[in-house]
Amino acid sequence: MFPRNGLFKDTVYPFTAIAYTNIEIVSIPVKVFEEIISRTPKQLMKWIEIQSDIMEMNIIKIQKGSVNNANQRVITTLAILHKGLGEYQELKGISTISYPLTINDLSKASGTTRETTSSILKRLIKQKKISYLHKHLTFLDTDFFNSVLND
Incomplete structure (x- = not known):
């Protein structure tokens, strides 16, 4: 949902989004939203809760994503993707991201080269932490990725 910030103060929302799959868009004018x-306390509380979750994730991104260790940055990026976009399949104990994700996408998000990201992914595949086939990412060891963000 957009906007994520600037409500009640900004006149223009300067951000954009890119969809990797087909989506439906519902547009509500910012003033109406x-x-x-502002008139519905439950909605306002929910919005504050969502903003709090976003702030918490951004703090984690800054704390864990700005380390010098490229390996840790890639793993942290994967953990953030797992938490934010992973669809947990309880019977299998795995989590998947339902849209294609390229190694270039992961390397940009991690601040590493494509080659570094690729070698880290290969190691995680060998360790059975993830599966990565045809741009589709599956988290096989969900406990591992959950612990990355909680340490």
């Missing part, structure tokens, strides 16, 4: 959440 602001009126709805």
Whole structure:
């Protein structure tokens, strides 16, 4: 949902998004959305909760994603993707991301080269932490990725 920030103060929302798969868009004018959440305490509380979760994730990204160790940055990026986009399949004990994710996408998000990201992914595949086939990422060891963000 957009906007994530600037409600009640900005007149222009300068951000964009890219969809990797087909999506449906519902557009609500910002002023209408602001009126709805300002008049509905439950909606406002939910919005504050969402903003708090986003802030928490951004703090984790800064703390864990700005280390010098490229290996740790890639693993942290994967853990963030797992938490934010992973669809948990309880019966199998795995989590998947349902849209294609390229090694270039992962390397950009991790601040590493494609080659470094690729070698780290190969190692994680060998360790049975992930599966990566045809740009589709599956988290096989969900406990491992959950612990990355909690340490």
